[in-house]
Amino acid sequence: MRQTSPILRLICTALAGVVLSLSVAQAQEEEGLDIGDAPVIMPADPADAGTIERGLDGGGPDNSGDARALDRNARDSAPPVVKGAKVSPDGGKEELQGINIFLRMGTPLPELPLERPFADEPDEAYGAFQRGLFLTAVDKALPRAQLGDPAAQTLLAEIMSRGLGVKRDPKGAAFWYAQAAQGGDPAAMFKYALLMMEGRVVEQDKAKADDYMRRAAEAGNASAQFNWAQILVSENPGVRGLTMAMPFYEKAAEQGIADAQYALAQVYSALKEIPQEKKNRAREWMERAARAGFDTAQLDMGLWQVNGYNGPRDYEKGYRWLSIAAKRGNVVAQNRLAHLYINALGTAPNPVEAAKWYVLSRRAGLKDVGLEDFYLGLNEDQQKQAIDQANRFRRG
Structure with a gap:
């Protein structure tokens, strides 16, 4: 059997x-x-x-x-790259040859591999x-x-x-x-x-x-x-x-x-x-x-992308991974996400959103002198919005 x-x-x-x-x-x-x-x-x-x-x-x-x-x-010094094109050695642009998904529709799929016959008795x-x-x-x-x-x-x-x-x-x-x-x-x-x-x-x-x-x-x-x-x-x-x-x-x-x-x-x-x-x-x-x-992997993946560690730097992917980990409650990711919003790395600058994530990480016990100075520099209305958004996040 x-x-x-x-x-x-x-x-x-x-x-x-x-x-x-x-x-x-x-x-x-x-x-x-x-x-x-x-x-x-x-x-x-x-x-x-x-x-x-x-x-x-x-x-x-x-x-x-x-x-x-x-x-x-020093991203602003890099040569401009447009979506769908690449920069050639002489400074011109070449169109990228990608797969058009609509052209693939209706194309016969390859045959599935043959399964091995089951020779044993079922359990x-x-x-x-x-x-x-x-x-x-x-x-x-x-x-x-x-x-x-x-x-x-x-x-x-x-x-x-x-x-x-x-x-x-x-x-x-x-x-x-x-x-x-x-x-x-x-x-x-x-x-x-x-x-x-x-x-x-x-x-x-x-x-x-x-x-x-x-x-x-x-x-x-x-x-x-x-x-x-x-x-x-x-x-x-x-x-x-x-x-x-x-x-x-x-x-x-x-x-x-x-x-x-x-x-x-x-x-x-x-x-x-x-x-x-x-x-x-x-x-x-x-x-x-x-x-x-795995939220710790999501945190590290975001940091690796932002810092170009073990591969190319990609601020937008780094922001997405840190955002996922932060929303799942990872305190360090919440702290790092606040920095991304302040410095406009991978996302548009947003002081209220930055303050919201800082408030959440600070409540969890993660102190940050730099973020505290940033938070105290906001006006009263911005601080109130950040606290309200942090409270809504916790309730959610």
Whole structure:
């Protein structure tokens, strides 16, 4: 019978964020990188929340841009570029040859690739689980679980742990997770490793938990791959740990784990001794994490775009990403967005909108001397409008 397990995507967050931040910072020191030019792992230090550097061209593939500070480029000195045209070497303009979507309408699409024929028996228990027929799933999974089928044991454990159609039973679920883990089911090994790390339902056992997490990661479980990478980073700070963890971050990122995509973007930025083609993908991974809804990735993606870090500078895209993160409640993004409105970077200048975002970030505890001076320089009516808009945003 086909071995099919439910998808278990519980991420162990205790090791995320701070561990990666500290390890990347140490790696940057070991690699001889300027920490000021390092990517922002965690929200920026409130002490430099309002820093804006004004200088020459702000970096590109050589990472000379600063991912932390907002940076006004000498953009007015650049040659004019019009939409739909590019500037030729002799100063003239050439029309861009793009795809006309209307000309594509009605064009036959390529054939879909052939699917591999399914040769195994369908898993009736898991099929019932997918359709929400949880008692039917229990009836079909229990006999198989008692005979030692790891996939059925994992399915039964998942139903019991979540109380789906049956009384929630954490200890009973732990028993079946343990049985399935011993039988080699990757999802069960991951879940049972978490239970042993927590030490609430089963006895805490770090060595056994690490062994199961590693085996689950090596067997292809995406969540285990991310968590095992985090464990490697926490136990091996600096370049060594990031290098050891990178293959597992890569595998988890490819399987769509946004936390891993974010971590991979930071690792590619921090390490020197990796192929250039990987470094060139740092911004791609950051954007994928941002598109998945990871607000810290949205913040960093906005800062990378504004500062030309790990790729070309694009104020408008930077503004859009910071705006998304700010509207989702990211305090640092709200602070940075205020600076964009003040300095007209990627958006039209708007003092009231700038003050609104500053008020929101200040209420959350992020102090900024520069923005405070700006706010106090507004007239009474503008301050009132900003406070009213901030209050409406909070209520919304």
